Amino acid sequence: MVKNVYITKTNCVTPLGFDVASNWQALLKGQSGIQRFEKLGMLESFYASVVDSDKIDTAFASISDKNHFTKLEKMLILALMPLIGQYNITNKTAFVFSTTKGNIGLLEDENNAVEGAHLAVLAKKISSFFGFSTEPIVVSNACVSGVLAIAVAKRMIQTGVYDNAFVVAGDAVSEFVLSGFNSFQAMSEAPCKPYDEERNGVTLGEAAAAVYLTSRETEVRPGAVKVIGDGAINDANHISGPSRTGEGLFRSIESAFAEAGVAKEKLDYISAHGTATLYNDEMEAVAFNRLGINTVSVNSLKAFYGHTLGASGLLETVIAIESARNNQLIASKGFAKMGVSQPISIITKNEEKEINFFLKTASGFGGCNTAVLFEKVV
Numbered sequence: 001m002v003k004n005v006y007i008t009k010t011n012c013v014t015p016l017g018f019d020v021a022s023n024w025q026a027l028l029k030g031q032s033g034i035q036r037f038e039k040l041g042m043l044e045s046f047y048a049s050v051v052d053s054d055k056i057d058t059a060f061a062s063i064s065d066k067n068h069f070t071k072l073e074k075m076l077i078l079a080l081m082p083l084i085g086q087y088n089i090t091n092k093t094a095f096v097f098s099t100t101k102g103n104i105g106l107l108e109d110e111n112n113a114v115e116g117a118h119l120a121v122l123a124k125k126i127s128s129f130f131g132f133s134t135e136p137i138v139v140s141n142a143c144v145s146g147v148l149a150i151a152v153a154k155r156m157i158q159t160g161v162y163d164n165a166f167v168v169a170g171d172a173v174s175e176f177v178l179s180g181f182n183s184f185q186a187m188s189e190a191p192c193k194p195y196d197e198e199r200n201g202v203t204l205g206e207a208a209a210a211v212y213l214t215s216r217e218t219e220v221r222p223g224a225v226k227v228i229g230d231g232a233i234n235d236a237n238h239i240s241g242p243s244r245t246g247e248g249l250f251r252s253i254e255s256a257f258a259e260a261g262v263a264k265e266k267l268d269y270i271s272a273h274g275t276a277t278l279y280n281d282e283m284e285a286v287a288f289n290r291l292g293i294n295t296v297s298v299n300s301l302k303a304f305y306g307h308t309l310g311a312s313g314l315l316e317t318v319i320a321i322e323s324a325r326n327n328q329l330i331a332s333k334g335f336a337k338m339g340v341s342q343p344i345s346i347i348t349k350n351e352e353k354e355i356n357f358f359l360k361t362a363s364g365f366g367g368c369n370t371a372v373l374f375e376k377v378v
Contacts, residue, residue, distance in 0.1 A: 005154045006377065008224040009086065009212040010318040013079045014305055015051050015205070018059055024322050027330050028350060032304050034191045034203055040175055043182060047191050048173050049205030049306035051075060069125075070103055072172040075208035076126050080168045083212045084130050087164070094162040095132040097123040098139045098149035098169035100310035105174035126168065134162075140310065142364030143273070144232070145169065146209070147313030147372050151230035153213050163215060169314035170208035177204060177309070184240060186277055192307075194274035194300035194332060195281050195346055197339030202275050205306020209315040222378055223325045228262065229373040231255025237367045242279050246287030248369035249361060253291055256373040262357060267296050269329060269358040271320040274300020275307055276334070280363060285340035293359075299347040303334035313362040313370070324355040324376045 015033030
């Protein structure tokens with residue numbers, strides 16, 4: 001018999017707050033963490049969603065007097081700390097770390113050792129801080145990393161390798177990342193507008209998020225969610241461009257529903273990737289229409305948080321879980337007029353709705369796509 005796997009606890013650290021409650025209240029008010037910044041490297045000005053470093057330092061000082069951590073490492077520890085304190089870490093507890101670029105910013109200083117930017121080194125540094133005895137599991141697969149980490153943890157629990165898992169994801173805004181997206185001419189000249197006809201690119205952001213997964217039914221309470229299906233398909237379309245037919249995303253979602261054994265008609269809400277690039281948003285609309293789920297309420301959170309890369313899938317899952325707990329849909333900020341060729345049901349205003357089944361999707365460079373389906377515990 002396949003084990004049921006649940007997410008029972010969540011947390012996040014973003015420009016909108018250092019816990020889920022403060023983030024949720026900010027979203028209800030339509031607040032965004034995106035701001036305009038002046039020159040950085042070759043960029044004269046840009047929009048981004050950046051966590052205040054002084055606030056991070058202050059919050060971190062309240063839990064540790066160690067000062068050898070980077071900003072990203074502090075964010076990851078702050079995101080995970082409230083969850084760790086509630087459960088015992090054993091040799092059957094997995095530590096799953098998700099990121100796209102990790103401490104890549106360390107390479108901007110020639111005095112730093114290259115090893116510091118290795119993802120395995122970063123993962124071990126965070127796991128050691130909390131005393132994990134198991135080897136960290138690193139999930140780094142472009143921008144699907146955060147949601148893929150949930151699928152990886154779920155599968156490992158179901159196979160019996162672990163009883164439970166802590167998943168943490170994070171990425172930071174750096175000159176390296178900004179320059180990379182700018183070289184693709186993929187950065188928006190203003191705060192991003194997912195699915196809107198005037199969208200013209202991404203706004204980058206930084207955040208950390210964490211969740212706790214378990215198969216122990218005794219730890220499950222109303223408000224938790226069951227991870228009931230997942231799929232991760234690479235369409236191998238292009239190094240940066242998504243499939244015009246949405247094939248990879250289409251098959252990922254199909255796989256998630258097949259595993260869950262749930263009819264698509266039961267789906268109440270989709271938390272989509274919605275980067276606000278011309279091709280990503282169009283691809284998602286095509287895939288949703290091919291699947292017959294284009295009438296399901298859908299939003300993107302990128303105009304609130306920016307694109308937080310490897311953290312985005314996990315952060316947006318945390319917020320989607322909060323939407324389900326509160327039976328509340330959040331408007332897709334930045335959207336005014338449909339800008340994709342096939343109809344989808346963009347959430348244009350906050351509204352109450354019973355949410356029992358919801359889907360989180362993500363797509364990224366290299367043709368990667370991931371979808372995870374959730375059921376609320378009532």
